[in-house]
Amino acid sequence: xxxxxxxxxxxxxxxxAVLQLSAVAAVGIAAIVxxxxxxxxxxxxxxxxxxxxxxxWNIVAGFAGQFTFGHAAFFGLGSYGATLxxxxxxxxxxxxxxxxxVLAGIAAAGIGGITLQLRGLYFGLVTAVFPxxxxxxxxYMGLQEEQVPxxxxxxxxxxxxxxxxxxxxxxxxxxxxxxxxxxxxxRSRYGLFIGALRADQDAAEASGVRTTEVKIGALVVSxxxxxxxxxxxxxxxxxVTPGDVFGVQMSVKPVLFSVFGGIxxxxxxxxGALVLVPLSEILTANFGGTLPSLSGLVYGAALLVVITLFPxxxxxxxxxxxxxxxxxxxxxxxxxxxxxxxxxxxxxxxxASPPDETAPAVLEIKGVHKSFGGTRVLSNVHLRLRRGExxxxxxxxxxxxTTLFNVINGFLRPDAGTIELSGRNVTRVRPSTxxxxxLGRTFQTARLFSGMSVVENVYAAALTRAASREATRVAxxxxxxxxxxxxxxxxxxxLSTGEIRRLELARAMASAGEGGVLMLDxxxxxxxxxxxxxxxxxxxxxxxxxxxxxxIEHTMRAMADFVDRFVVLxxxxxIADGRPDEIWQDRAVVKAYLGEKWVA
Amino acid sequence: xxxxxxxxxxxxxxxxxxxxxxxxxxxxxxxxxVNFAQADFMMLGMYGVIVLGAELHTNFVVSSIxxxxxxxxxxxLVYQLVIRQVAKAKLASAPEHAQLLATLGLSLVLQNxxxxxxxxxPRALPSSRSLQVWHLGGLxxxxxxxxxxxxxxxxxxxxxxxxxxxxxxRAVRAAASDRDAASYVGINVRxxxxxxxGISILLSVIVGGILVTYYPVTPQTGNDFILLMFTAVxxxxxxxxxxxxxAGLILGLVQSLSQLVIPLQLNTAxxxxxxxxxxxxxPQGIFGEVTRL
Numbered sequence: 001x002x003x004x005x006x007x008x009x010x011x012x013x014x015x016x017a018v019l020q021l022s023a024v025a026a027v028g029i030a031a032i033v034x035x036x037x038x039x040x041x042x043x044x045x046x047x048x049x050x051x052x053x054x055x056x057w058n059i060v061a062g063f064a065g066q067f068t069f070g071h072a073a074f075f076g077l078g079s080y081g082a083t084l085x086x087x088x089x090x091x092x093x094x095x096x097x098x099x100x101x102v103l104a105g106i107a108a109a110g111i112g113g114i115t116l117q118l119r120g121l122y123f124g125l126v127t128a129v130f131p132x133x134x135x136x137x138x139x140y141m142g143l144q145e146e147q148v149p150x151x152x153x154x155x156x157x158x159x160x161x162x163x164x165x166x167x168x169x170x171x172x173x174x175x176x177x178x179x180x181x182x183x184x185x186x187r188s189r190y191g192l193f194i195g196a197l198r199a200d201q202d203a204a205e206a207s208g209v210r211t212t213e214v215k216i217g218a219l220v221v222s223x224x225x226x227x228x229x230x231x232x233x234x235x236x237x238x239x240v241t242p243g244d245v246f247g248v249q250m251s252v253k254p255v256l257f258s259v260f261g262g263i264x265x266x267x268x269x270x271x272g273a274l275v276l277v278p279l280s281e282i283l284t285a286n287f288g289g290t291l292p293s294l295s296g297l298v299y300g301a302a303l304l305v306v307i308t309l310f311p312x313x314x315x316x317x318x319x320x321x322x323x324x325x326x327x328x329x330x331x332x333x334x335x336x337x338x339x340x341x342x343x344x345x346x347x348x349x350x351x352a353s354p355p356d357e358t359a360p361a362v363l364e365i366k367g368v369h370k371s372f373g374g375t376r377v378l379s380n381v382h383l384r385l386r387r388g389e390x391x392x393x394x395x396x397x398x399x400x401x402t403t404l405f406n407v408i409n410g411f412l413r414p415d416a417g418t419i420e421l422s423g424r425n426v427t428r429v430r431p432s433t434x435x436x437x438x439l440g441r442t443f444q445t446a447r448l449f450s451g452m453s454v455v456e457n458v459y460a461a462a463l464t465r466a467a468s469r470e471a472t473r474v475a476x477x478x479x480x481x482x483x484x485x486x487x488x489x490x491x492x493x494x495l496s497t498g499e500i501r502r503l504e505l506a507r508a509m510a511s512a513g514e515g516g517v518l519m520l521d522x523x524x525x526x527x528x529x530x531x532x533x534x535x536x537x538x539x540x541x542x543x544x545x546x547x548x549x550x551x552i553e554h555t556m557r558a559m560a561d562f563v564d565r566f567v568v569l570x571x572x573x574x575i576a577d578g579r580p581d582e583i584w585q586d587r588a589v590v591k592a593y594l595g596e597k598w599v600a
Numbered sequence: 601x602x603x604x605x606x607x608x609x610x611x612x613x614x615x616x617x618x619x620x621x622x623x624x625x626x627x628x629x630x631x632x633x634v635n636f637a638q639a640d641f642m643m644l645g646m647y648g649v650i651v652l653g654a655e656l657h658t659n660f661v662v663s664s665i666x667x668x669x670x671x672x673x674x675x676x677l678v679y680q681l682v683i684r685q686v687a688k689a690k691l692a693s694a695p696e697h698a699q700l701l702a703t704l705g706l707s708l709v710l711q712n713x714x715x716x717x718x719x720x721x722p723r724a725l726p727s728s729r730s731l732q733v734w735h736l737g738g739l740x741x742x743x744x745x746x747x748x749x750x751x752x753x754x755x756x757x758x759x760x761x762x763x764x765x766x767x768x769x770r771a772v773r774a775a776a777s778d779r780d781a782a783s784y785v786g787i788n789v790r791x792x793x794x795x796x797x798g799i800s801i802l803l804s805v806i807v808g809g810i811l812v813t814y815y816p817v818t819p820q821t822g823n824d825f826i827l828l829m830f831t832a833v834x835x836x837x838x839x840x841x842x843x844x845x846x847a848g849l850i851l852g853l854v855q856s857l858s859q860l861v862i863p864l865q866l867n868t869a870x871x872x873x874x875x876x877x878x879x880x881x882x883p884q885g886i887f888g889e890v891t892r893l
Contacts, residue, residue, distance in 0.1 A: 067697060114876055117883040121634055121700070122838070125830050126879055129872045132827055136869040248823050252704065259701055293715035293819070300708025307702045308685045 017183040020267050021176055024051075027274070028172040032165050039285075041164040042236065047277035048171035049233055050257060054269030055178040056225035057254035062264035063186060064218040065198030067120070070127035072250035073111070073134050074104040074223035078230025079237075079245040080138065083146045092157035093148070094170075097231020104227030105220050112216035119201065128251065135246035146240040159235045170232055178225050179266060185221060189468060192452075192460040194218055198264075199449040206409055207511040208435035208464030226254075256299055260306050262313025271315050276302060355564070359386040361420075362548045363408070363439075363517050368417030370400075370407055370572075377403045379572040381417070385517065390539065390549040392559040392580075395569035396592060401552045402444060404569065405519050408550075409441050410434045421517065436464060440512030441519040442504040448492040454503055455479060455488040461511035471510075478506040481538045498531035505535060515546040523551070524558045536562050556583065568592065601738050606856045608741060614852020615749040616811055619756055620825060621832035621844040623803035626759075629839030630776040630796040633683065634700045637707040639822030639829060640714075641801050645671065645808025646817035647714060650723055660725065661751075664809030668802055675801025676794045682706060683797065707822070715819040722816040748810035755806060756845055759799070763841070772796050776839070831875045835885050843887030 028048055035041040053075065061067045081100025085091040107130070115126050138144075159167045185191055193214045196204035205211045234240050244250065254269065257276060262268025280295035287294050310317045363385035370378040377400045385391050393401055406412040408419055410431035418427045426434045435441075440461070449457045458478050462471035479485050482502035487495065495503060501523055508518050518539070524532055539549055539562065553559050556566065566583045568576040570592040576583055583589055624638050645667060652663040686702040732743040763769040774782040775792040783789045808817075815821070832851055836843025851871055858870035878886070 114880055118879065121697075122834065122883070125634070125834060126876070128827060129831070129875065133869045133872050136866060140863065140865045140869075252708075255701070255704065291716055292720070293712035296708055296712035297716070300705045300710075300712060303705030304682065304702060304709065307698055307705060308682070311686070311698050 017179075017266055021179045021183070024179065024267070024270055025172070025176055028168075028175065032168045032172065035165070035168070037164065041168055043278055043281045045164070045168035045171045045236055046281065047274050048168060048175050049229060049236060050253060050277050051270040051273035052171065052174040052178045053226060053229045053233075054254040054257035054261075054273050055175065055182060055266075056222050056229060058258045058263060058265075058269045059178075059182050059185065059225070060218045060222035061255070062258060062268070063182065063191075063198065064194045064215065065264075066215055066218065067124040067255075068127040068219070068251075069124050069255065070111075070130045070251050071223070071226050071254055072131035072246050072248070073107060073127075074226040075230035075233070075250055076131060076134055076138075076242070076245035077104045077107060078227030079234040079240045080143065080146070081227070082231035083148050083234045083240045084143075086149050086158075087146060092155075093159060093231055093235050094157040097228055100227040100231050101224045104223045104230075108220040108223035109216055112212075112219045116212055116216075131246040131248075131251055135242035138242040138246065144241060148234050148238050148240065150238075159232070167232070167236060171236075174229055174232060175270060178229075179270070181221065181225060182266060185218075189463050190214065190217065192456060192463055195452050195456070196449045196460045199451055200447045202411065202431075203443065203447040203449065204460075205431045206411070206435055206441055207461040207507060208432050209460065210432050210464075256303055259313060260302055262315035262317075265313070265315050268313050268315040272313070275314075355386045355388040359388060361385065362387045362389075362422055363550065364420040365404075365408065366418050366420075368404075368407060368419065369415045370403060370412060371415055377572050378407065378414070381569075381572070381574055383567055383574065385548050385550055387515075387548055388543055388546060389565065390543055390551065390563045392556070392563035392566045393550060393552045393569060394554065394556055394559070394566055397554065398571075399569040399592075400572040401569055402521060403572075405441065405521055405550075405552065408434075409439055409519065432464070435511050438512055438516035439519065440508030440510070440516060442501070442508050442521055442523050444521045446500045446504050448495075448500060448503060448507075450491075450493045452492055453489055454484060454492055454495070457492050457503055458506045458510045461507045464511060465513050474510050478510050481509065481541065482506045483534050498527055501527060501531065501535065505538065509538075509542060509547075512547070516548075518542065518547065518549045518551075520549065520551040522553055524553060556580065603857075603860070605739055606859060607853065608739065609745075610853035610856030611849060612742065612745040612749045612852070613855060614849035615752040616807060616848075617825070617828050617832055617851050618845045618848025619752040619803060619807050621829045621836070621848040622756055622759060622841050623800040623807075624829050625833045625836060625839055625841045625844035626763075626772075626796060627800045628833060629841060630772055631683075631793055632839075634703070634830075635800070636700065636703040636826065637710055637822075638703075638800070638804055639824075639826040640707050640710040641671070641675075641804040641822075642808040642811065642825065643714065643817060643819065643822045644710065645805030646812035646815075646821065647718055647723070647808075648805065649809045649812050650725060650817070653725060660809050660813050664806050667805050667809060671802045671805035672798040675798035678706070678801070679794050679797035711819045711822065718819065720818060722818045724816040725812055742814070744813035748813060751810055752807070755803065759803065760841065768792075768795055828871070831872065835875060835878060837885035837887040840885070840887050843885060847886060 031044045032041070035044045053071075057068070057071050078097055078100035081103055082093040082097040085096030085099055086093050111127060111130055115123050118126055156166055159170060186194065193204070193209045196207065196209050197211050197214050201211050230245060233245070237244065257272035258269040259272070260276060261270065261272030276299065280298055283298060284292075284295045306313060361384045363383075365381055365383040368378055368381040369376070381400075381404060383393075383404075393404065395401055403412065407414050410426070410429055410433070413428050418425055420426065421434065421437050421439060424437055426437060449460060452460065455475050459471055459475035462474040462478070465471075466474060476485070476488070479488055482505050484499060484502050484506060487499060492500075492503060505518075505520070505523070508520070509516075512518055523535065527535070543549060551559060551563065559566075560580045563580060566576070566578065566580055567574055568583060568586070568589050570588075575588045575592060576586045578586070620639065620642060624635060627633050627635055627638070645664070648667045649660050649663040652658050652666060653660070656663075658666065682702055683699055686699050734741040734743060734746070763773060771782070771787045771792045772795065774785070774787050775789045775796075779789055782792070828851060832847040833839075833844045835847035835850070836845070854874055855867050855871050858867045862870055
C-alpha cells in the first residue's frame with residue numbers, strides 16, 4: 001500500500017481548488033454548448049446534477065469519514081418540497097426547493113441525533129433506514145406520483161422548459177456551488193475538525209474537538225445541498241415517485257460515483273458522475289430496448305473493478321501518475337503551514353523543585369469505582385495531582401491504569417466517585433469538554449490525525465481553545481518545544497516512532513493549554529534515550545511553566561528520575577502513594593510486582 | 601383469535617427474516633464483512649427453484665437441495681475471486697468499507713444480470729400450493745409459509761449445531777473471536793473464511809427456495825429484504841448469530857402485529873421506527889455487548 005492511497009485531501013491541500021473548479025466549469029460549459037438542442041442536453045444536465053449530488057454526499061462521507069447509505073432521504077425531501085410547492089401554490093421550483101433544503105437540514109439534525117452514538121458501519125447502515133421510512137410515509141400520504149407542473153411560459157425560475165440548456169446550466173451551477181461549499185468548509189477551522197474526526201474520532205474528542213457537533217454539522221450541510229439538488233432533479237425527471245427519489249438507487253448512486261472517481265477528493269465525485277452517467281445513458285439509448293439493465297450492470301462492474309484495482313479511485317490514481325510529488329510525504333501549503341515559524345517559548349529554568357504539600361490540587365479523584373460487567377476494574381480510587389507536580393501511576397498489567405485515564409478524560413463514566421479538574425466537577429462530562437477545561441492526553445498506541453500534516457495535528461487541537469491566529473502561534477511553539485519544527489510540513493503518517501510520540505505530546509500540550517494537565521499513557525516505552533531525553537526536557541519545562549503531568553508506566557525504573565511522586569495501582573486499588581525512594585521500600589508494592597516470597 | 605392469526609403470520613415471516621439474518625450475522629461475526637449482495641443470492645435461489653421446477657419438474661424442497669451444493673461453491677468462488685482480492689487492496693483507514701463497496705457492486709451486477717436473463721416481470725412458482733391452507737379451529741394456516749417456517753427453524757438449529765459441535769464450526773468460531781490467535785494454534789483461517797462465506801450464501805439460496813413458494817420474484821426482490829436483514833443483525837448485536845435469529849422473529853412479529861394499531865401500509869415504517877428507538881436506547885443491540893475504544 002503506497003502513501004498515495006492514504007492521501008485524503010484535507011482542506012489544507014485544496015489550494016488548487018479554484019483551478020480544479022475552473023476546469024469543471026470549463027468542461028461543463030463546453031458540454032452544454034456542444035449538446036445544444038440535441039437529445040444529449042438532458043444527459044449533460046443529468047450528469048452534472050449527479051456530479052453535484054455525489055459531491056454533496058462526499059462532504060460527510062469522504063471528508064468527514066461518516067459513510068451514509070441513506071442520502072436519498074434528503075434528496076427526496078428536496079424533490080418533494082419543490083414539486084409540491086409548485087403544484088399547490090405555483091411557487092417556481094427554484095424558490096420552492098429551499099423548503100426542501102430546510103426540511104432536509106432538520107431531518108439531518110434529527111438523524112444525526114438518533115445515530116449520535118453510532119460509528120462507522122453502524123452509522124452507515126442505520127442511515128439507510130430513513131429513506132425507506134420516508135418512502136413508506138410518502139406513499140401512505142398519497143404522494144405516489146407527483147407530476148411536476150409544466151409551465152411553458154415560466155421564466156428561468158421554472159428552469160425554462162423551452163430551452164433545455166437552462167436546466168443544464170443550473171446543474172452546472174449546483175456542481176460548482178457544492179464544490180465551492182466543500183472547499184470553504186474544509187478551509188475553515190471546521191475543516192480541521194472534520195479532518196480530525198475522519199482520522200480518529202476518539203483522539204479528536206480527547207483533543208477537545210466537539211466530534212458530535214462536527215459530525216451533525218457536516219451531515220446537515222451535506223443534506224441541505226443534496227436536497228437542493230433533489231429539487232432541481234424533480235424538473236429533470238418531471239415526475240416524482242417515492243420509489244425513485246427515496247429509492248435505494250438514489251442512495252447508492254452518490255456512493256458509486258464518489259468511489260469510482262475518488263472518495264474524499266474534490267474532483268473525484270464529479271469525475272465519477274461525468275464519466276459514468278453519460279456512459280450509462282448512452283448504453284441505455286442504444287441497447288435499452290433489448291438489454292434494459294445494461295447500464296446497471298455497467299455501474300456494478302465499474303464499482304467492482306475500481307475497488308479491486310485502485311481502491312482510492314480514478315482521480316488520485318491519475319493525479320499520482322501525472323504529478324509525481326517531488327518530495328515524498330510533503331504536505332501542500334496551508335495557512336498554518338505558511339505562517340512563519342514563531343519564536344520558541346522563552347527558556348525557563350527546568351530545575352523547579354517539586355510542589356510541596358500545600359500546593360493546590362489541579363486534579364482530584366475521589367472514591368472512583370468502575371466495573372465492566374462483573375469485573376471490578378477500579379475500586380475506591382483516590383488520587384490528587386498538585387499544581388506543578390509530575391505524578392507517576394504505576395502498576396502491573398491489568399491494574400486498571402488505562403481505565404483510570406479513560407475515566408478521568410471522560411471516555412468512560414465512573415460507576416461512583418467524582419473527578420475535579422481545577423476545582424470544577426467534570427464527572428460524567430464529555431471528553432472534549434474535559435479537554436477544554438485543561439486536560440491533554442496521549443494514547444498507549446499513538447493515535448495521530450493521519451492525512452494531516454504534523455503542524456496541522458497540533459493546530460487542530462490548539463484551535464479548540466483559541467482563534468486561528470493564536471492557535472497558529474501555539475501550534476508552532478509546541479512543535480518547537482518537542483523539537484519537531486523541521487518536520488512541521490510533512491504528513492503525520494511518515495513519522496518515526498520517536499517523532500510520533502513527540503507529536504502526540506505536542507498535540508496534548510496544545511489541547512490542555514498552558515498550565516493544564518497532561519496525561520501520558522506509557523509514552524516512554526520503546527523510545528531511544530535521545531528521544532526520551534527530549535520528551536522529559538519538555539515535560540520539565542511544562543511543569544516549570546505551571547503545568548502538571550500524570551504519567552502511566554509499567555515499571556518504576558523508567559520514571560524514577562523524573563517523577564515527584566508515585567501512586568501504585570494493583571487490581572484497581574491504590575496500594576501505595578509516596579516519593580520514589582519510599583515506594584521502593586513498600587512491602588505491598590514489592591509483593592504486587594514480584595510476589596509474596598520477595599518481600600523481605 | 602385475530603391476534604393469534606397475526607402472531608402466526610408474524611412468526612412465519614419472521615422465520616424467513618431470521619434465517620436470512622443468521623447468514624448475514626455469521627458472515628459479519630467471522631469475516632467482519634457486511635454483504636450487501638446477501639439478499640441477491642436469495643433472489644438467485646428463487647429463480648433457481650423456478651427454473652428447476654420448469655425443467656426437471658422437481659418441487660421446491662428437492663430443488664432447494666439440488667441448489668445447495670452449487671450455492672456453496674459459488675459462495676466460495678465469490679469469496680476467492682472478489683472479497684479476498686479487495687481485502688488485499690483495501691482502502692487505507694477504512695478496510696471494511698472497501699469490501700462492503702465491493703459487495704454493493706456485486707449486488708448491482710447480480711440484480712441487473714438477472715434482469716437480463718429473466719426480465720423484470722415478477723415470476724412465481726406455477727403450483728397451486730401457494731393457495732392451500734389448513735384450518736385449525738378458527739385459524740387459517742397458510743401451508744407453504746408453515747412448511748417454510750419449519751424448514752427455516754430446522755436449518756437454523758442445524759447451523760447452530762454445526763457451529764457448536766463440529767470441527768469446522770469450532771474453527772469458524774475461533775477465527776471469528778481472534779483471527780491471529782486462531783492461526784497460531786494451527787487453524788486454517790483462510791479456509792474458515794471461505795467456508796463461512798459458502799455456508800452463508802447457501803443459507804440465502806435455500807431461504808430463496810422456501811420464499812418463492814409464496815412470494816413472487818423479480819431481480820430486485822433482494823431489496824425488499826436486505827434492510828430488514830441488516831436491521832435484524834444490528835438489533836441482535838452485530839455478529840451475534842443467535843441474536844440475529846431472535847431479532848428476525850421479533851421483526852416479523854412487529855411487522856404483523858403493528859396492523860393492530862396503525863394502517864397496514866405503514867408496517868414497514870413501524871418496524872424501522874421501532875429499530876431506531878432501540879438504537880437510541882441500546883445502540884449495541886438487544887443482545888450485543890458494549891464495546892468501547
